[in-house]
Amino acid sequence: MKIVAGNWKMYKTIDEAQVFFREFAALALPLPQNVEVVIFPNYIALGAFAGTALNGVILGAQDVAADAEGAFTGEVSPAMIRSTGAKYVLIGHSERRHVFGESPDVVHRKLLNAMEGSLVPVLCVGETLAERTSGRATEVVRGQLDGALSGIAHLDRGHLMVAYEPVWAIGTGANAENDQIEEMHSLIRSHLRQLLGDGAGRGIPILYGGSVKPANFRSIVALPSVDGGLVGGASLVPASFTELVKIAAQC
Numbered sequence: 001m002k003i004v005a006g007n008w009k010m011y012k013t014i015d016e017a018q019v020f021f022r023e024f025a026a027l028a029l030p031l032p033q034n035v036e037v038v039i040f041p042n043y044i045a046l047g048a049f050a051g052t053a054l055n056g057v058i059l060g061a062q063d064v065a066a067d068a069e070g071a072f073t074g075e076v077s078p079a080m081i082r083s084t085g086a087k088y089v090l091i092g093h094s095e096r097r098h099v100f101g102e103s104p105d106v107v108h109r110k111l112l113n114a115m116e117g118s119l120v121p122v123l124c125v126g127e128t129l130a131e132r133t134s135g136r137a138t139e140v141v142r143g144q145l146d147g148a149l150s151g152i153a154h155l156d157r158g159h160l161m162v163a164y165e166p167v168w169a170i171g172t173g174a175n176a177e178n179d180q181i182e183e184m185h186s187l188i189r190s191h192l193r194q195l196l197g198d199g200a201g202r203g204i205p206i207l208y209g210g211s212v213k214p215a216n217f218r219s220i221v222a223l224p225s226v227d228g229g230l231v232g233g234a235s236l237v238p239a240s241f242t243e244l245v246k247i248a249a250q251c
């Protein structure tokens, strides 16, 4: 089963999101049985879809608070997200880490809070260009996994996904090469097995993200270590997102 997940970032009003789903339905339905399709809209659009059947598309949130509830103006809790019917939440996306300065400790607390609130975290990890060129990419990604998953010694199947998203490939048009993806995904897999035990570590899907588009996705999603894609720009357009779903179905 491959996974194709769209991160809409801060795009689409409620009306625009509804138009997307209408057009996507016309192009992509019925969804292939062997692909899980996930969309991460902004909170406003997510709320507008509460209780709506989206023909098999699963919803997620792009972020979550680090606390269960309380006096935290502007924050959104796991229970609020669950109440929309969403299943997943992005944790530690590079824009949260690098634009908003989210620390490893905050990423860790958000991940725990999501799990305690019955959401499935999609933990995003990835190195900057400076970290890669100085030969520290694997050390950085290992450290991000350690920080986020510290104290979690056991996980049930289906309770976590990881997305490897090199920061230098996000929104830049420059995707990582297949051998760079294979190398990092293998490292992530072995580190997850070390941290969480063999069984859990083996079952956690690992997605690739960073300038995925129809022209490069076929060879990426066919890699043995890649369970799917986390897609920004190309997920905003029904035709290109449909194309990605169809490519994943052929793998």
Ligand code: PEP
Residues within 6 Å of the ligand: 007, 009, 165, 169, 170, 171, 172, 173, 209, 210, 211, 212, 230, 231, 232, 233, 234
């Ligand atoms: C992302 O936002 O997670 C992402 C990978 O964006 P893009 O596909 O636009 O590089």
